[in-house]
Amino acid sequence: GAVVSQHPSWVICKSGTSVKIECRSLDFQATTMFWYRQFPKQSLMLMATSNEGSKATYEQGVEKDKFLINHASLTLSTLTVTSAHPEDSSFYICSASGQAVAGSYNEQFFGPGTRLTVL
Amino acid sequence: SQQGEEDPQALSIQEGENATMNCSYKTSINNLQWYRQNSGRGLVHLILIRSNEREKHSGRLRVTLDTSKKSSSLLITASRAADTASYFCATDRAAGNKLTFGGGTRVLVKP
Numbered sequence A: 001g002a003v004v005s006q007h008p009s010w011v012i013c014k015s016g017t018s019v020k021i022e023c024r025s026l027d028f029q030a031t032t033m034f035w036y037r038q039f040p041k042q043s044l045m046l047m048a049t050s051n052e053g054s055k056a057t058y059e060q061g062v063e064k065d066k067f068l069i070n071h072a073s074l075t076l077s078t079l080t081v082t083s084a085h086p087e088d089s090s091f092y093i094c095s096a097s098g099q100a101v102a103g104s105y106n107e108q109f110f111g112p113g114t115r116l117t118v119l
Numbered sequence B: 001s002q003q004g005e006e007d008p009q010a011l012s013i014q015e016g017e018n019a020t021m022n023c024s025y026k027t028s029i030n031n032l033q034w035y036r037q038n039s040g041r042g043l044v045h046l047i048l049i050r051s052n053e054r055e056k057h058s059g060r061l062r063v064t065l066d067t068s069k070k071s072s073s074l075l076i077t078a079s080r081a082a083d084t085a086s087y088f089c090a091t092d093r094a095a096g097n098k099l100t101f102g103g104g105t106r107v108l109v110k111p
Helices: none
Strands: A004-007 A010-013 A019-025 A032-038 A044-051 A067-073 A076-081 A090-097 A114-118 B005-007 B010-014 B019-024 B029-037 B043-050 B055-058 B061-066 B071-076 B085-093 B099-101 B105-110
Touching (some): A004 A090, A010 A019, A019 A032, A019 A114, A032 A067, A044 A067, A076 A090, B005 B085, B010 B019, B029 B061, B029 B071, B043 B061
Parallel strands (some): B010 B105
Antiparallel strands (some): A032 A044, A067 A076, B061 B071
8 A cells, every 4th residue: 555654753842942843645646635634542633634736734723833734746745743742742743645546545544653742 | 524423432352253233324325345454553444335235244344234224233243352443334426426434443352
């Protein structure tokens, strides 16, 4: 299957700093990338959907100015958590899918996640 | 908001026993998928069942889908300690490619 990587796998930062997380599709062109957040012992919550070359679409309740998403190429999307606070501590997971084919399911391939801890 | 709800939230069984978990959803779907997540790790795709399918098998996994009841079940037969993980259902809504995840079932398989 297709491989998606995330970097870093974990990060610890001080409150008020910004953190950038990268999501890369290693062996396919990702037309669409998705960013999820998962708190301990909870499910994945979709934060935003990004299409290459256009602005991300954020889910209700997700602050677009706090969680900056850039999808500048077909293999890379970045999520920047600006002015991070302890409540932003979470597991951030990205997924990527390629060009949709009409009538076929467009599978999402998930990255291994990034553990963010804000002190 | 979470469309899928799963039960039980947690399940503890002995190695060799079967594990069954259920997922319910609210709106029409294209597909329903099941994923496994080991603690602190990413998701592993297990199986996809389309809305026009009723049952699907993959190795020790059996998935059923009842669109009239808007529910699905995942059965793991002859469980192993390595099956210890959280299991999530995810629905692919008819309107697009977004996945909506259920709350998950934490399965503990005791050796």
